Amino acid sequence: MDLEREFEQTVAADHRVEPRDWMPDGYRATLVRQIAQHAHSEIIGMQPEGNWISRAPSLRRKAILLAKVQDEAGHGLYLYAAAETLGADREELTEKLIAGRQKYSSIFNYPTLTYADVGVIGWLVDGAAICNQVPLCRTSYGPYARAMIRVCKEESFHQRQGYELLMTMMSGTEQQRALVQESVDRWWWPSLMMFGPPDAESSNTEQSMLWRIKRHTNDELRQRFVDMSVPQAAKLGVTLPDPHLVWNAERGHHDFGEIDWTEFWQVVKGAGPCNAQRVEHRRKAHEDGAWVREAATAYARKKEQAA
Amino acid sequence: MTRSSWPLYEVFVRGKRGLNHVHVGSLHAPDDEMALRNARDLYTRRNEGVSIWVVKAEAITASSPDEKDPFFAPSGDKVYRHPTFYAIPEDVPHL
Numbered sequence: 001m002d003l004e005r006e007f008e009q010t011v012a013a014d015h016r017v018e019p020r021d022w023m024p025d026g027y028r029a030t031l032v033r034q035i036a037q038h039a040h041s042e043i044i045g046m047q048p049e050g051n052w053i054s055r056a057p058s059l060r061r062k063a064i065l066l067a068k069v070q071d072e073a074g075h076g077l078y079l080y081a082a083a084e085t086l087g088a089d090r091e092e093l094t095e096k097l098i099a100g101r102q103k104y105s106s107i108f109n110y111p112t113l114t115y116a117d118v119g120v121i122g123w124l125v126d127g128a129a130i131c132n133q134v135p136l137c138r139t140s141y142g143p144y145a146r147a148m149i150r151v152c153k154e155e156s157f158h159q160r161q162g163y164e165l166l167m168t169m170m171s172g173t174e175q176q177r178a179l180v181q182e183s184v185d186r187w188w189w190p191s192l193m194m195f196g197p198p199d200a201e202s203s204n205t206e207q208s209m210l211w212r213i214k215r216h217t218n219d220e221l222r223q224r225f226v227d228m229s230v231p232q233a234a235k236l237g238v239t240l241p242d243p244h245l246v247w248n249a250e251r252g253h254h255d256f257g258e259i260d261w262t263e264f265w266q267v268v269k270g271a272g273p274c275n276a277q278r279v280e281h282r283r284k285a286h287e288d289g290a291w292v293r294e295a296a297t298a299y300a301r302k303k304e305q306a307a
Numbered sequence: 308m309t310r311s312s313w314p315l316y317e318v319f320v321r322g323k324r325g326l327n328h329v330h331v332g333s334l335h336a337p338d339d340e341m342a343l344r345n346a347r348d349l350y351t352r353r354n355e356g357v358s359i360w361v362v363k364a365e366a367i368t369a370s371s372p373d374e375k376d377p378f379f380a381p382s383g384d385k386v387y388r389h390p391t392f393y394a395i396p397e398d399v400p401h402l
Contacts, residue, residue: 020372067352074349081333084315090335147332154353293337297312300338 011212016142019085027211030204031141032088033102034213039079040097040104044278046072048112049121057115064161065118071154078147085143098283106264107194109272116169116176116183122162123236124184124191124229130155131225132195140212163232170237177237184233185241192256193264195222226254315364316342318349320356328360336361 003022010017017023046069053069056062080090096102107125112118133155136148169176196202196218208214216224226245233240244257266272313335319328331350336342342361350356370378386392395402 018372020369022372071352074352077334077349078332084333143332150332293313296337296341300341303338 011140014138014140014212016145017140018142026207027213028086030208030211030213031144032083032086034208035079035083035086035144036088036093036096036102037104039076039083039093040102041108042072042076042079043097044104044108044282046076047278047281048108048110048274049118051112052115052118055115056118061165068122068158068161071158075151075154078150079144082141082143082147086141094286098279098286100270100279103268104278105194106267106272107190108278109267109274110186110190111274113186114179114183116166116179117187119162119165119169119180120183120187122158122160123166123232124162124187125194126155126158126162127229127232128191128194128225130159131221131228135215135221138212138215144213163236166236166238180236181238184238188241189259189263190267192222192226192259193267195219195225197261197264198259223253226256230254313337316346316361317364317367318342318346319360319362320346320350321358322355323357328358331355333364 004024007017007021007023007027010021017027049065049072050069053062053065056065080093083093084090093102097104107128112121130152133148133152137145137152139145139148166180169180199205199217199219202218205214205217209217229240230245230247242257244255246255248255267275270276315333316336316339317333318331320331321328334342334345334349336345339361343359346359346361351359382388
């Protein structure tokens with residue numbers, strides 16, 4: 001039986017490809033790149049919010065934020081495990097992240113300047129992530145799809161805690177409402193950029209759709225996110241910072257303004273506000289933890305010898 | 308800095324009493340005990356389990372997808388192993 005044809009039939013029938021199945025090199029490489037980038041995003045994504053754990057305003061809010069950041073670590077680990085089923089090496093993935101040879105989502109290169117950012121990240125950034133991730137629960141590679149199902153279940157808590165936090169602030173003082181609006185103003189456009197370049201410029205989309213790794217194009221998902229967010233913003237009482245944002249009855253969707261793709265590519269290429277800081281922090285954490293990994297290995301070896 | 312050589316463990320969780328353990332994913336750990344603790348933190352943060360098994364991935368022997376047709380073929384032509392193979396009159400009760 002022709003291996004390539006069998007693979008194509010499996011994918012076309014919407015069956016899942018499993019780790020030990022034959023797969024084209026390009027499929028494997030695309031998945032490793034995408035899953036690694038996704039895992040790195042979860043791990044780097046711990047930093048912007050981790051920044052506020054010690055300063056969250058109450059024990060309740062601290063506990064929530066701590067649980068959320070712990071979830072991000074968990075999501076990173078589910079995804080690294082999925083990447084390993086394709087033959088990727090865990091240590092090597094971390095090394096590539098630290099060396100800047102593999103990317104993570106650009107959104108985490110923006111700073112968290114106020115506590116309202118914790119709420120807005122939950123609402124908009126996690127909201128955009130959910131739009132991206134829900135279709136991935138049906139992606140053609142089994143271990144990736146299964147990891148995404150776990151991630152999506154937990155991500156719902158993230159978005160709701162963010163929205164609830166913002167509702168609380170919006171029912172507070174004038175100053176608190178201003179903080180929320182200011183935060184929305186900063187995060188709205190970067191959130192739209194999370195869906196990646198427009199379809200016409202997205203080099204990987206076509207092949208990924210054929211392989212059913214991706215199920216929707218960047219622009220489709222971006223539109224879905226805009227349509228979801230508008231009524232949520234209205235209920236919250238904030239203004240989305242786009243004068244061109246308007247309902248288009250003919251399309252049945254909201255029209256919205258032009259995204260600043262120059263900014264997007266600058267941040268992708270490393271010139272965002274926090275790129276250097278994020279990677280440096282990850283490098284330091286990895287190196288500072290080396291003695292723990294070594295000590296645990298030595299202890300395990302000693303116990304084995306004693307047994 | 309030396310590279311970590313922590314072995315890979317596969318993790319199985321029993322969701323609740325009465326169910327089988329089901330494979331949920333994998334993780335790295337220095338030894339069995341830490342694998343169990345890490346599995347708890349990673350895979351049961353929301354009461355997803357009442358029991359966990361961890362086993363070193365290298366200890367698992369698996370059938371190969373390349374030979375799945377010949378490997379599972381012996382059961383393919385034994386339709387008489389299924390209850391629907393047998394025609395029983397409709398009016399025979401409890402059968």
